[in-house]
Amino acid sequence: MTLKNLNTKYKKMRESFFAGLLKKTKWVRRETLLIHKISTATRIASSMSVVEIFVALFYGKILKYKNKNCKWELRSRLIISKGHGAICLYPILADLGFFRKEELKNVCKNNALLGGIPDPKIPGIETVNGSLGHGLGYACGVALALKEKKIKTNIFVILSDGELCEGSVWEGLMFAAKHSLNNIIVILDNNKTTMLDFTKNIIDIKNLNKILINMGWLVKDVDGNNIKKIYQTLFSINKNSINKPKFINANTIKGMGVRYLEGQQLSHIMSLTENQINDSFIKNL
Amino acid sequence: MKNKNQTLTMRDAFLESIYQAMSHNKNIYFLTADFGAPILDKIRNEYKNRFINVGVAEQNLINISSGLASEGYDVYAFAIAPFITMRCYEQIRINLALTSSLKKINVNLIGVGAGVSYDVSGPTHHCLEDLSIMSLLPNFTIFSPSDIILVKKFFSHTLKNKNPKYLRFDSKPLGIIDEKFFNFNFLDGFRLIKNQSDKCLVTTGYMTHVARNINNKIKEKVDIIDFYSLKKFNKIKLFSFLKKYKSIVTLEESFEKYGSIENIVKTIMINSKKNIKYTFKGFENRYTFDVGDRNFIHKLNKISETDIISELES
Numbered sequence: 001m002t003l004k005n006l007n008t009k010y011k012k013m014r015e016s017f018f019a020g021l022l023k024k025t026k027w028v029r030r031e032t033l034l035i036h037k038i039s040t041a042t043r044i045a046s047s048m049s050v051v052e053i054f055v056a057l058f059y060g061k062i063l064k065y066k067n068k069n070c071k072w073e074l075r076s077r078l079i080i081s082k083g084h085g086a087i088c089l090y091p092i093l094a095d096l097g098f099f100r101k102e103e104l105k106n107v108c109k110n111n112a113l114l115g116g117i118p119d120p121k122i123p124g125i126e127t128v129n130g131s132l133g134h135g136l137g138y139a140c141g142v143a144l145a146l147k148e149k150k151i152k153t154n155i156f157v158i159l160s161d162g163e164l165c166e167g168s169v170w171e172g173l174m175f176a177a178k179h180s181l182n183n184i185i186v187i188l189d190n191n192k193t194t195m196l197d198f199t200k201n202i203i204d205i206k207n208l209n210k211i212l213i214n215m216g217w218l219v220k221d222v223d224g225n226n227i228k229k230i231y232q233t234l235f236s237i238n239k240n241s242i243n244k245p246k247f248i249n250a251n252t253i254k255g256m257g258v259r260y261l262e263g264q265q266l267s268h269i270m271s272l273t274e275n276q277i278n279d280s281f282i283k284n285l
Numbered sequence: 286m287k288n289k290n291q292t293l294t295m296r297d298a299f300l301e302s303i304y305q306a307m308s309h310n311k312n313i314y315f316l317t318a319d320f321g322a323p324i325l326d327k328i329r330n331e332y333k334n335r336f337i338n339v340g341v342a343e344q345n346l347i348n349i350s351s352g353l354a355s356e357g358y359d360v361y362a363f364a365i366a367p368f369i370t371m372r373c374y375e376q377i378r379i380n381l382a383l384t385s386s387l388k389k390i391n392v393n394l395i396g397v398g399a400g401v402s403y404d405v406s407g408p409t410h411h412c413l414e415d416l417s418i419m420s421l422l423p424n425f426t427i428f429s430p431s432d433i434i435l436v437k438k439f440f441s442h443t444l445k446n447k448n449p450k451y452l453r454f455d456s457k458p459l460g461i462i463d464e465k466f467f468n469f470n471f472l473d474g475f476r477l478i479k480n481q482s483d484k485c486l487v488t489t490g491y492m493t494h495v496a497r498n499i500n501n502k503i504k505e506k507v508d509i510i511d512f513y514s515l516k517k518f519n520k521i522k523l524f525s526f527l528k529k530y531k532s533i534v535t536l537e538e539s540f541e542k543y544g545s546i547e548n549i550v551k552t553i554m555i556n557s558k559k560n561i562k563y564t565f566k567g568f569e570n571r572y573t574f575d576v577g578d579r580n581f582i583h584k585l586n587k588i589s590e591t592d593i594i595s596e597l598e599s
Contacts (some may be wrong), residue, residue, distance in 0.1 A: 120387045126355075128383045131375060137345045138380055141352020144314075148334060149356070168376070171345035 021227045024055045029257045030281055031091035031104070037277050039108035042116050045255035045267035046085025049191035050158065053224060053250060056231040057156065058092050062238050064153060067097040070123045076153050077146075079139050082160035082189060083117045083129020090114055098124040133166030135159065136186065140172055143181040154238060157186045162194035165203050176245040177216030184245040185237055186217075189224065191254035195268045209249055217247045224250025257283065290433060290461050295454035296397050298433035300324045302440040303361055307332050310444070314353050318346045318364040320397070325363075343372040347392075351380035354390045359444055365403070366396030366412040366453060370419055381449040382422040389447040395454065399429065399490050400538025402456040404579045408572040411582075412453075413538060416489075416545035419451045420515055426450040427515040427545070431493035432461045435513050438471050455491050462493060462511060474518025480506040483531040484597060487512065489546050491579075492536040499590050499597070507597060515545050524553050527561075534564040534596060536588070541567035564596055 001009075028051050036044045057063050063076040080086045087107070094101045099113060099122065106112040113122060117130040127138055139157045146153060163169055176184050192199050205211070209219045218240065222233045230250060237246045254268070255261025258280045261270060272280065300322055307313050307328060315328055319341045329336045339346050343364055350360045362369065370377070377394070384390050396415065403410035419427055426448060430436050436454070443450060467479040478497075484507040486496040493511040500506045510526065512518070527533060527550065537546045547565040554561065568586045575585055583589040 120384070128379055128387070131379055133344070134348055134376065134379055137348025137376075138352040138355070140345070141349035141354070142356055143352070144337070144349070145353050145356030145358055148358075168344040168348065171340075171342040172348065175339060175342070175345055175349070 018228045018231070021055055021059055021231060024059050025051050025227055028055055028088050028091055032088040033258075033272075033277050033281050035087050035090060035104060035107050036272060037274065038105065039116065040271035041108055042087045043084045043268065044087075044258070044272060045193075045261045045264075045270060046082065046160070046189075046191070047088040048256045048258060048261065049225070049252040049254045050082075050085055050189045051088050051225075051256065052227045052230050052252075053158065053187055053189065054089050054092055056227060056234050058096060060231045060234065062231075062234045063156070065096075065124070067123070070098070073149075073151060074153055077126055077139070077142055077155040078124075079127050079135045079142075079155060079157045080118065080125070080129055081127075081132065081135025082158055082163055083119075083127075085160065085189070086118055086129070086158075087116070089118065089124075093122070093124045098122075132160070132163040133168040136169055136172030136176070136184075139184055140175050140179070140181060143176070143183050144179070146183055147181075153183070155184050157184065159186055159188050161188060161190045161192060161199050162202075164188075164205060164208075165194075173212070173215060173217070180216075180243045181245045182241070182243050185234075186245070186247045187224075187234075188247065188249050189252055190249055191252045193254040193265070193267060197265055212247050216244055218242055218244045219247045219249060221249045222251065224248075224252035225256050259283070292458045293433055294456070294458045295430060295433055295436045296322055296395070296456070297324060298436045299395065299440065299452070299454065300328070302437060304328050306440075306444070307335065310359075311335075312357070312359050313444075314350075314358050314360045316346055316350055316353075316360060316362045318343050318362075318368065320364045343368050344376050347373045347376035347394075348380055350392045351376075351384060351390060354392045355384070355388060357389075358391075359447075360392045361395060361443075362392060363395045363397075365410065366398040366415055367410060369394050369396045370412070370415040370451065374418065377449075378422060382424050385424040385449050390449055391444075391447040392449045393443045394449070394451045396451065397454045397456050399453045399455045400492075401573075401579055401582045402491065404582055405576060407576070408574060411573065413540050413568050414543075415451070415453060416515060416537065416539050417543045420545045420548070422449075424448050426517055427453070428513060429453040429489045429515055429545075430513045431488070431490055431511050432459060434461055439513075453490065459491060459494055462497065464497070470519075472519070473522055474514030475510050475512045475523065477526055478509040478511070480508050482507040483529075484508065484534070485510060485527065485530045485532070486534050486536055486593075487527075487546055487550055488536045489513065489515070490538065492538060495583075495590055495593070496536060499593055502590065503594060503597065512546055512549070515549065518549075520553060523549075524557075527554055528557055528559055530561060532562040532564070532597075534566060534593065536566050536593065538588075539567045540570045541565060542570065543567075566593060566596065
């Protein structure tokens with residue numbers, strides 16, 4: 001086979017890989033809408049902005065895991081600090097065999113495994129979530145522990161931009177930089193919208209990337225809803241051995257894929273009607 | 286030896302135990318929120334990897350401790366009592382109390398400055414709410430000792446029992462309670478000084494020393510129950526002791542009506558049909574800005590030795 005043919009074959013494989021990931025994002029959005037149909041108490045807009053990030057982490061094989069051994073010591077630690085916006089993770093975990101797919105039909109019902117916000121009684125979930133500003137500091141402790149045990153695996157922390165208002169996040173950011181916790185990868189779901197308003201109208205952090213760089217973080221800025229770009233960023237940063245904690249500023253759209261939510265100031269607290277879900281479902285087919 | 290025990294603080298006695306254990310137990314981490322003690326210099330120099338000063342950041346202190354403990358480490362977190370409990374209460378609630386419902390989290394919060402032991406530092410350093418709010422949290426052990434004998438005995442439990450704990454230490458050396466204790470078993474959570482009285486003072490921490498001073502001043506000495514484990518204690522034995530008295534007075538450096546010892550006695554005695562006189566002594570539900578030493582602050586809040594003696598003789 002010639003070099004040219006090899007390149008063509010490699011290019012086709014890459015295209016096929018990204019087409020597969022893109023297909024998964026559409027599937028995850030549809031499944032998430034179905035979950036929202038079962039329980040409109042779930043936070044749909046926050047879950048839609050983060051879909052590409054989870055798809056890249058799981059289906060892009062960035063994360064190391066064993067679906068039947070969630071305590072496997074070498075696993076990647078995934079800490080979902082913005083726990084309210086993570087119901088899109090449920091279909092992924094079910095699909096990958098962490099729990100039975102039937103559980104997806106019972107979200108938020110009495111005695112269900114899956115609630116509106118994931119917690120560690122669900123296989124694949126590391127931390128108690130739901131209150132903001134906890135995940136990064138916890139991750140710092142895990143990072144120290146793994147370094148002490150000489151376990152080479154990364155800790156991924158999903159933060160929301162609204163969460164940056166919590167002072168405890170900055171305590172964690174300063175600590176991770178000071179201690180060069182290069183096994184921490186923060187992914188900021190920067191969807192620019194909090195519960196009541198657009199983030200810029202509340203606390204407008206100018207030059208966030210520069211602040212973090214000056215603090216001692218390696219920072220990458222990326223379109224977080226572009227599956228190819230977020231995957232490539234995650235892949236390269238996951239392999240990067242620089243002696244700094246890493247931060248991906250993933251620019252996303254709150255309610256991505258649902259026209260009733262995108263660009264809405266109050267999308268965080270909006271629930272969709274059945275007609276709106278059906279309409280959005282068709283769009284994501 | 287006796288002299289040393291009389292002048293040693295609970296903090297130094299406990300940190301010495303940690304220091305000794307760290308030499309052979311590599312599973313121990315010591316974290317401080319920029320709060321020091323002479324022996325910490327030895328820990329800091331000899332166990333560099335396992336001593337971390339997180340800075341003046343109590344929320345992060347708890348979060349990091351929880352992360353370390355979730356990976357199997359035994360963690361001691363150290364700060365001034367009101368700051369390590371109230372500055373970061375939600376971190377404690379979620380990352381220690383809630384999380385330990387689902388996995389083993391051995392984080393030992395060491396709070397120095399029980400009650401008004403930081404007397405002249407004023408109300409930010411007075412700690413009158415901690416026993417009440419920490420007792421509320423499921424899965425927590427609350428340890429409020431009156432002397433370093435109890436502190437030393439408790440140390441092994443902090444490694445053996447893999448659940449979150451709050452250790453409330455006085456900032457000053459209090460000396461040893463060296464009376465004989467009736468039918469004493471450390472795991473009971475309290476100890477009884479028996480004087481064949483029909484009156485009993487139920488106390489914790491520094492107030493046990495106040496109770497002892499009172500006994501030295503009054504003719505008819507009263508019994509004293511010194512509480513140190515405020516959530517895990519022998520309820521049957523406590524009831525069997527308490528039901529014999531005609532008068533029970535609880536004493537604690539907490540706010541009255543919300544006190545931890547007060548609630549223990551109320552809960553245990555709720556079904557008692559005997560006619561017992563109860564008095565619950567604590568601080569009035571207000572903050573004290575008046576400057577003065579511990580005795581002065583106790584007088585202002587009507588919990589001084591004189592106030593208690595009047596109560597006993599009424």
